[in-house]
Amino acid sequence: MELLANLQLGFGVALAGTNILYCFIGVLLGTLIGVLPGIGPVATIAMLLPATFVLPPVSALIMLAGIYYGASYGGSTTAILVNLPGEVSSVVTCLDGYQMARQGHAGKALAIAAIGSFFAGSVATLLVAAFAPPLAELALKFGPADYFSLMVLGLIAAVVLAHGSLIKAVAMIVLGLLVGLIGTDVNSGVARYNFGLPELIDGVGIGPIAMGVFGFGEIIRNLEHGQKRDVFVKRVTGLMPTMEDMRLTAFPILRGTILGSALGILPGGGPVLGSFSAYTLEKKLAKDPSRFGKGAIEGVASPESANNAAAQTSFIPLLTLGIPSNPVMALMIGAMIIHGIQPGPQIMTAKPDLFWGMIASMWVGNLLLVVLNLPLIGMWVKLLTLEYRFLYPAILLFCCIGVYSINNAWMDVLLAAGFGVIGYTFGKLNCEAAPLLLGFVLGPMMEENLRRALLLSRGDPLVFVTRPISATLLVLSVLLLAIVLAPAVRKKREEAFVEEE
Amino acid sequence: MKHLIKNPQDFWAGVMFLVIGLVFAGVAVTYKIGTAARMGPGYFPMVLGGILALLGLAIVVSAMREKNAGPAVDKFHWGPLFWVLMPVVVFGILLKILGMIVMGLFVVIVSSIASHEFRWRPVLLLAIGLVIFCSLAFVAGLKLPIPLCPSFSVFEQIAACRV
Numbered sequence: 001m002e003l004l005a006n007l008q009l010g011f012g013v014a015l016a017g018t019n020i021l022y023c024f025i026g027v028l029l030g031t032l033i034g035v036l037p038g039i040g041p042v043a044t045i046a047m048l049l050p051a052t053f054v055l056p057p058v059s060a061l062i063m064l065a066g067i068y069y070g071a072s073y074g075g076s077t078t079a080i081l082v083n084l085p086g087e088v089s090s091v092v093t094c095l096d097g098y099q100m101a102r103q104g105h106a107g108k109a110l111a112i113a114a115i116g117s118f119f120a121g122s123v124a125t126l127l128v129a130a131f132a133p134p135l136a137e138l139a140l141k142f143g144p145a146d147y148f149s150l151m152v153l154g155l156i157a158a159v160v161l162a163h164g165s166l167i168k169a170v171a172m173i174v175l176g177l178l179v180g181l182i183g184t185d186v187n188s189g190v191a192r193y194n195f196g197l198p199e200l201i202d203g204v205g206i207g208p209i210a211m212g213v214f215g216f217g218e219i220i221r222n223l224e225h226g227q228k229r230d231v232f233v234k235r236v237t238g239l240m241p242t243m244e245d246m247r248l249t250a251f252p253i254l255r256g257t258i259l260g261s262a263l264g265i266l267p268g269g270g271p272v273l274g275s276f277s278a279y280t281l282e283k284k285l286a287k288d289p290s291r292f293g294k295g296a297i298e299g300v301a302s303p304e305s306a307n308n309a310a311a312q313t314s315f316i317p318l319l320t321l322g323i324p325s326n327p328v329m330a331l332m333i334g335a336m337i338i339h340g341i342q343p344g345p346q347i348m349t350a351k352p353d354l355f356w357g358m359i360a361s362m363w364v365g366n367l368l369l370v371v372l373n374l375p376l377i378g379m380w381v382k383l384l385t386l387e388y389r390f391l392y393p394a395i396l397l398f399c400c401i402g403v404y405s406i407n408n409a410w411m412d413v414l415l416a417a418g419f420g421v422i423g424y425t426f427g428k429l430n431c432e433a434a435p436l437l438l439g440f441v442l443g444p445m446m447e448e449n450l451r452r453a454l455l456l457s458r459g460d461p462l463v464f465v466t467r468p469i470s471a472t473l474l475v476l477s478v479l480l481l482a483i484v485l486a487p488a489v490r491k492k493r494e495e496a497f498v499e500e501e
Numbered sequence: 502m503k504h505l506i507k508n509p510q511d512f513w514a515g516v517m518f519l520v521i522g523l524v525f526a527g528v529a530v531t532y533k534i535g536t537a538a539r540m541g542p543g544y545f546p547m548v549l550g551g552i553l554a555l556l557g558l559a560i561v562v563s564a565m566r567e568k569n570a571g572p573a574v575d576k577f578h579w580g581p582l583f584w585v586l587m588p589v590v591v592f593g594i595l596l597k598i599l600g601m602i603v604m605g606l607f608v609v610i611v612s613s614i615a616s617h618e619f620r621w622r623p624v625l626l627l628a629i630g631l632v633i634f635c636s637l638a639f640v641a642g643l644k645l646p647i648p649l650c651p652s653f654s655v656f657e658q659i660a661a662c663r664v
Contacts (some may be wrong), residue, residue, distance in 0.1 A: 011573045051643055165511065167563070171556040178525050178549050185542040192542055194524070216585060223581035223615050363618055390627055393609040396585065397631055400592045400608055401601070413593025417586045424582060428575050429514040447545040459538030463564045487564040 006356050007129055013357030014364050019059050024372075026063035030070020031373060035078050035380045036251040039395050041071040042437070043215035045331045046207050047093050047336065047398050050405035056338040058354050059279050059381050062337055062361040065315070068328050069362070072271055072311045073117055073369050076304055077380050080109045089271035089307040092279040096292060096299030103295050110377060111241050112249055112297060113304040114370050120257040120305035121366030124312030127261050128319070130347065139345035144452035145463045149473035151446050154323050156477045158438050158485045167461040169433055169435045171384050172426075179204060180443020187451065190436045199411035206334035207406040209440060210327070211424070212419025215399050219392050248299035256305030264310030265317065266325065274305035274310035293444045312362055319355060320345055325443070330441040338406070508571035512564035519557030526550025569590065574604035600648045605632040 033044045040275045045064055052060035053277035066206060069390065075090035080097035100109040142150065159169040182193040183203025186324060194200035241249075242299035250335070283292045292299050314325045322343035324330040336343045348355045373380075403416045426433050465471045506512045526547050535541030564570050588611040609628035613619055639645045649650045 025503050050645060053645075054643055080563055114524040155604055165560075167556060167560055168511070168514055171514075171553060171560065174553045174556065175518065175521060178521075178546060178553065181546050181549075187540075188533065188542045190542040192532065192546065193528060216589065220578070220581045220585050224578045331574060337516070346505075389613065389618060390623070392585075392616075393612045393624075394631055396589065396612050397605055397608045397635065400589055401635060401645075401647065402602075402641055404593065404596060405639070405647065410593045410596060420589070421582065422646070424577075425517075428510075428577065429517065430510045430571075431514050437638055450545065451540045454537050455539065457538075459536055461537065486608065 003129060006133075006352070006362060009352060010129075010356030010358075010360030011364075013058060013353050014062065014360035019062055019361065020364060022055065022059045022063040023066045023322060023365050024362050024368055026066020027070035027073075027368050027372065029379070030067035030072075031074035031077075031369070031382070032068070032070075034076075034252075035383050036386070036391060039218065040070050040214055041216065042210050042327045042331060042367070043395075043399065044071065045328060046210035046215065047224065047395075047402035049207060049331075049335055050402055052313065052335070052489020053334065053338075053405075056343055057336075058357050059356065060339055061332070061335065061358055062365075064332060065358060065361065068332075068370065069308065069311045069365055072307055073114075073373065074380070076113045076307075076379070077110065077373070078384065079111065080106060080300070081381060082384055088312075089235075089275050090304075091272075092275050092303045093249075093300055095279070096294070096296050099293065099295035100297065105295065105297075106123070106239050107377075108245060108297070109300050111374065112245065112477060113300045114373055115241070116249065116253040116256065116301045116305035117255055117308035118366050118370045120309035121312055121362055121369075121391035124256050124261050124264070124309040125359060125363040125366070127313055128316055128362070129356075129380040132316055132320050132355075132359070133488045135316065136345040136348045139321050142345075142469060144449040144456065144469065144471040145467050146473065148446060148453055149464055149470040149477070150321065151323060151442050152448070153473045153477045153480075154317070154325070155435075155438060155442065158325070158435055158479055160480055162432065166431050166484065168431050172431055172433070172435040173439040176439020176441075177443040177446060178439075179436070180440040186444075186448070192485075197411075199409065203338045205406060205412060205439065206331060207403050208412045208415040209419050210331055210334075210437065211399050211403045212416040212421075213423030213436070214327070215395070216420030217423025217427060217433075218414065219396060221427055222388065222392070243295055248297055251306045252278075252298040254304035255281060256302035257309045259315045260306030260309030263306070264313030264325075271310040271314070272306035275307035278306035279301040291337065308366070315358070315362070316344065319347060319358070322347075323443075324438055327437040333441050343432070380388075505565050507567055508564040508569050509573045510564075510571055511560055511569065511573060515557045515560030515562075515564055518560060519554050522550045522555070522557055522634070524550070524552030526554060581615045585612055589613050597648060598651065600652060601635065601649045602632055602649055603651060605635055 014023065029048065030041070030044070031043065033039055045067055048064070048067065052063055055063065058343060072089050076093045076097070079093040080101050083094050083098035088168045088270050097113070100106065155173050159173060180203075182200060184201055186193050188190040191201045212360070256274075260271070263274040263277065264271070266273075278301065279299060282298045283289050285294065286296070286298065308497075314329055317323045318329045318332055319327045319401040320332065322345065324333050333343050341347065341354070400413060404410065404413050406412060423433060426436075453463055454461070463470070464474060527550070529543040529547035529550055532543030532545045532546075533541030537544075547663055562619060564571075588608040592608050596604050606628045610624055613624045614629075635648060640647055640649055
């Protein structure tokens, strides 16, 4: 019953007066951001990173995690009420959620989304608690070659599950890896690619990149075309679902939870893939698939459960391997490093209070979300009517202050502006930016492990295939690539993502 | 030339990757490369830069094939780009000298010009409200070391360095 003891430790940390307060602030801010259009969780977390500097690391990470799942939750509110996904992961919720709202069942849709998310969050928290320790122990046995191969697998999986062109996504990863190498090389002390600028000797921070590409780039895109938002529902009533609704949604919620939990662990997939596959599955299983897209309650319940479960389980690779599975997790790694915590399998043993505190706080956060959201729904509806022309100058100012405060460096603000241009250009060229951020975080780690592996093997590259762990991981990578490149799957994948858009 | 490019988005993305890859690889060669067993600072970036250039080339070639035809590159909207990022750059450069009160008003007011419906009254109110909020929340509350008021000591420091 080590698990129980560990969870007890975790809840002790998570429920401590200040931590529960920061968890609350986190989910509140996250929901707020999720409801508002035009700013995603990546830019929000980057923006609020400096605000956590005064906090102890545990509270800071609890708050940042709260922002993340709060945002994925708030996104569904917008999806149901305005037919605009606040976050990408709630794209499919629009399909049936908005239809339910049009038929006067907005309250029911919101309540089911909340209940499903809470159930999924609770299950996923338990899964994290159960699977993280053995995985972390396994990871402690990893040598540099194994780590390198693991990162290769992670990056390939991230590309495979991303949408759009495969080869462009790979190129974006490589570009990210290269940008990650800017700054002083730890082994030789040589400053690389700083173009003579002393401000770049420490490299480019994750803050300016995240803020520029995901924050500024997004604002400019939104301003291109005047946004029109049609709030269909002025007041939400009838929150309580009936017994019949509960009966209808019990299995979809369960299926969504399982699917989401499994997909969340995979790099790159996370909530987006989880919610999308859950919707497809429900449609396939339904007796009458034609109801979908016309307000089927299962079409809200299952994807919402899946995206929340996936948001939770995507912490597993982060906490056990120190490898991010999506851009938000990449930022969490950045946050850990800023707070002086080296991400990796040693966190669990070296900082058990942080490890278990974060896990327990996920459950607390989910509970807070339910308690918070159903009564506050009126306030969120009001926020939805806020006009974008007042919103984006505020976001812009917060971003400026945030990016400056990370290092008190004016250069970071300029860099963020530069990455804004770059991010905007990526959008025009139809290049997905998420793989770039993953590559950026993994760049230095990959180089370090490659160096160590080859140093130990005296330059023999065969070390990557002779070590069993490394070989297995590489075989998996090749298999994954082969499957995606197979003509049949390739066609399916294209179809799948077309339907998503 | 133009009729050869069947997928302009991919084509230009490929060109971008190709150029960036070559630049990274080219600069990497000026660092010590070393051997696989003892990698110098140039080894990994050189390999990666080469891979990026090759990927870029492959994307360029595939963009010229009929079956990969795709949409044209959407027009760049220089207006919003300028009005959103210019105040950010000015904020970065002048924050230490002019302080957050002045720069905050500047960012909010100037960036509002990018909107299709700019009106002075609400924008001014928004700017003042946001600056008050930021001063209270970030500087007073979170104690972030951001100067609030204009300070000319920076000039004095620069002058001191010169002397």
